[in-house]
Amino acid sequence: MTWTKLDKFCLVAAIAALLALIFPLAGVDGDTGKQVAFVGDIPGLAVAMALCVIAGSAFTWLGVGSVTAGMVILAIAVFGCWQAISVLYDYGVAGYAGPGFWLFIASLWAFVWRGIDVIANFHSLDRTKQHLANFVVPVAFGVWLLFVWEVVVSGFGVPQVLLPPPSMIGERFVNSTDILAADFHQTFVKAVLSGYVMGCGSAFIVAIAVDRVPFLKRGLLPLGNMVSALPIIGVAPIMVMWFGFDWQSKAAVIVIMTFFPMLVNTVTGLNAAGKLEKDLMATYASGYWSTLFRLRLPAAMPFVFNALKINSTLALIGAIVAEFFGTPIVGMGFRISTEVGRMNIDMVWAEIALAALAGTAFYGAVAYIERKATSWHPSFRVRRH
Amino acid sequence: MTLKQVVNNVAEMPASKKAVVDIKKLSLTFQTADGPVYALSDVDLTIEEGDFVSFIGPSGCGKTTLLRVIADLEQATGGEISINGVTPHEAREKRAYGYVFQAPALLPWRSIERNVTLPLEIMEISKEERVKRAQEALKLVELNGFEKKFPWQLSGGMQQRASIARALSFDADLLLMDEPFGALDEIVRDHLNEQLLKLWARTNKTVAFVTHSIPEAVYLSSKIVVMSPRPGRIIDVIETDFPKDRTLDIRETPEFLEIAHRVREGLRAGHSNDE
Ligand SMILES: Nc1ncnc2c1ncn2[C@@H]1O[C@H](COP(=O)(O)OP(=O)(O)OP(=O)(O)O)[C@@H](O)[C@H]1O
Ligand SMILES: [Mg+2]
Numbered sequence: 001m002t003w004t005k006l007d008k009f010c011l012v013a014a015i016a017a018l019l020a021l022i023f024p025l026a027g028v029d030g031d032t033g034k035q036v037a038f039v040g041d042i043p044g045l046a047v048a049m050a051l052c053v054i055a056g057s058a059f060t061w062l063g064v065g066s067v068t069a070g071m072v073i074l075a076i077a078v079f080g081c082w083q084a085i086s087v088l089y090d091y092g093v094a095g096y097a098g099p100g101f102w103l104f105i106a107s108l109w110a111f112v113w114r115g116i117d118v119i120a121n122f123h124s125l126d127r128t129k130q131h132l133a134n135f136v137v138p139v140a141f142g143v144w145l146l147f148v149w150e151v152v153v154s155g156f157g158v159p160q161v162l163l164p165p166p167s168m169i170g171e172r173f174v175n176s177t178d179i180l181a182a183d184f185h186q187t188f189v190k191a192v193l194s195g196y197v198m199g200c201g202s203a204f205i206v207a208i209a210v211d212r213v214p215f216l217k218r219g220l221l222p223l224g225n226m227v228s229a230l231p232i233i234g235v236a237p238i239m240v241m242w243f244g245f246d247w248q249s250k251a252a253v254i255v256i257m258t259f260f261p262m263l264v265n266t267v268t269g270l271n272a273a274g275k276l277e278k279d280l281m282a283t284y285a286s287g288y289w290s291t292l293f294r295l296r297l298p299a300a301m302p303f304v305f306n307a308l309k310i311n312s313t314l315a316l317i318g319a320i321v322a323e324f325f326g327t328p329i330v331g332m333g334f335r336i337s338t339e340v341g342r343m344n345i346d347m348v349w350a351e352i353a354l355a356a357l358a359g360t361a362f363y364g365a366v367a368y369i370e371r372k373a374t375s376w377h378p379s380f381r382v383r384r385h
Numbered sequence: 386m387t388l389k390q391v392v393n394n395v396a397e398m399p400a401s402k403k404a405v406v407d408i409k410k411l412s413l414t415f416q417t418a419d420g421p422v423y424a425l426s427d428v429d430l431t432i433e434e435g436d437f438v439s440f441i442g443p444s445g446c447g448k449t450t451l452l453r454v455i456a457d458l459e460q461a462t463g464g465e466i467s468i469n470g471v472t473p474h475e476a477r478e479k480r481a482y483g484y485v486f487q488a489p490a491l492l493p494w495r496s497i498e499r500n501v502t503l504p505l506e507i508m509e510i511s512k513e514e515r516v517k518r519a520q521e522a523l524k525l526v527e528l529n530g531f532e533k534k535f536p537w538q539l540s541g542g543m544q545q546r547a548s549i550a551r552a553l554s555f556d557a558d559l560l561l562m563d564e565p566f567g568a569l570d571e572i573v574r575d576h577l578n579e580q581l582l583k584l585w586a587r588t589n590k591t592v593a594f595v596t597h598s599i600p601e602a603v604y605l606s607s608k609i610v611v612m613s614p615r616p617g618r619i620i621d622v623i624e625t626d627f628p629k630d631r632t633l634d635i636r637e638t639p640e641f642l643e644i645a646h647r648v649r650e651g652l653r654a655g656h657s658n659d660e
């Protein structure tokens with residue numbers, strides 16, 4: 001076995017874990033002047049570190065070839081993460097973490113990286129297995145990032161006003177579901193959905209009309225591009241003046257924000273059908289509407305969905321920011337701006353988490369419909385006989 | 386088998402049958418940024434009902450352009466053209482054309498069957514009838530069993546056959562085929578040539594067929610039109626007299642070789658004119 005064939009991630013993991021056993025686990029308490037914690041006093045952590053050393057050296061030689069090996073590594077990493085968290089909170093290391101602790105985290109990092117890498121490269125003709133692997137990778141990575149966030153914030157004792165640990169945000173999230181639900185209803189269900197449907201729908205219809213008028217088509221596209229580059233969110237105060245404090249003014253902001261991306265994309269898409277296909281329809285003496293529905297709209301769908309996806313993100317941002325300018329006492333944007341003032345940063349983060357979840361779900365839903373509706377498009381199709 | 390080989394200036398031919406395509410002194414000049422491109426000049430041609438006319442000539446000589454003028458996809462800049470006694474535009478409105486393009490031009494979001502039924506759908510034919518006709522057309526090009534596949538799941542040759550089935554699915558007065566078999570291998574090509582010939586013999590359709598292959602032109606046609614390089618002109622029209630139920634074997638006969646030779650001579654003469 002040559003040097004290059006060694007599994008370097010596992011090697012790093014083993015060495016880091018070994019050093020973690022040697023270096024001090026935590027710093028010195030300022031008041032008592034004593035070392036906060038020793039590995040020797042914490043059997044769980046000692047076992048985890050030893051496991052990392054053994055597994056790391058074993059896999060350095062064996063290599064992590066199979067998914068099973070990847071799972072073993074990940075299982076060890078999960079055990080290690082659990083022990084690290086417990087050391088932080090049960091043994092009072094939070095705020096005092098020393099080189100030994102961080103070396104252990106580095107070792108876990110190498111393991112997780114290697115494990116996810118193996119699963120990410122998993123290819124199977126069995127579709128359920130493949131779907132499972134495709135699902136596990138982003139989830140495992142996301143969980144790992146949350147863990148790192150938690151450990152770094154607690155380990156260094158970062159003040160909560162600057163950045164609370166995810167566990168605290170989660171706790172706040174779970175304990176304020178009624179407030180969050182009310183905010184979600186106000187901002188997402190009322191403002192975002194109605195604004196999105198009105199903005200995208202009207203732009204789609206206008207695009208079909210514009211397409212029939214050559215001078216509009218020429219003149220409107222540069223204008224549309226210019227308008228979409230403007231920070232339209234600046235009109236929010238004006239919309240509040242026009243449409244009042246409630247969700248209608250937010251929906252108006254969203255309509256303005258989403259209108260031009262949809263218009264520009266749809267007009268472009270309507271011209272995406274090839275010349276040959278248009279000639280084909282012409283030889284059948286296909287009329288305007290027949291060609292529109294049978295050729296040009298289907299060919300425009302990838303462009304339309306592109307705009308729908310862009311707009312799903314824009315709409316949520318628009319609604320939240322627009323609420324900063326005046327709103328009844330409910331809504332995600334309202335909550336963020338008031339709780340920041342009260343230094344309730346964990347509540348702000350809970351709202352941000354809610355916005356992230358809602359935004360991801362919204363985008364995901366649009367992307368899913370796109371996949372179903374334009375499965376013929378080269379970017380989605382899978383050759384299956 | 387005896388062969389009467391009649392070579393004629395088409396304009397002087399006695400009009401025995403109904404003329405489907407009648408072209409007089411047709412010319413077409415494309416205005417481009419680099420100056421005018423003379424694609425067609427002084428083309429005289431009559432295609433009669435039931436004719437199988439092949440167009441052969443070097444690349445860029447205007448074969449596609451001529452077919453497009455017939456189908457009203459391109460406007461002539463001089464001369465006259467009538468289809469069944471009316472303008473190409475009116476003929477197109479009456480759905481007289483079944484056009485097979487040089488590329489398959491299948492719509493990727495439609496299954497093969499729904500691609501074939503596309504013209505029938507536009508012509509507002511009932512659903513059962515559409516499916517029935519698609520079945521028949523797909524059978525003719527031996528694509529039955531592929532109805533539910535999508536174009537990208539088929540090979541290039543199969544896609545081209547699907548596009549032929551689409552042109553056959555409705556009863557066009559005039560079948561315009563632009564190098565339909567250009568992308569296929571010899572064996573499949575021979576096979577489809579036989580199928581096409583059978584179809585022509587059975588339905589007595591009028592066909593205008595562009596090809597680069599001399600044997601293909603001679604084998605299929607009742608009339609071969611040899612064209613010269615730019616500006617595209619007709620330099621020879623050769624009528625053949627093979628029986629309609631001919632087989633591939635005729636390619637070995639002296640008559641066949643003689644006509645093939647004549648076509649080759651015509652092409653060669655066109656080339657030397659060019660220099
Ligand atoms: N839209 C157009 N604008 C300008 N020039 C054109 C256009 N279409 C065709 N031409 C020119 O007209 C000439 C004839 O083109 P055409 O496509 O009819 O040739 P072709 O005989 O079908 O050739 P090939 O066998 O390669 O298909 C070519 O020189 C081409 O460059
Ligand atoms: Mg051509």
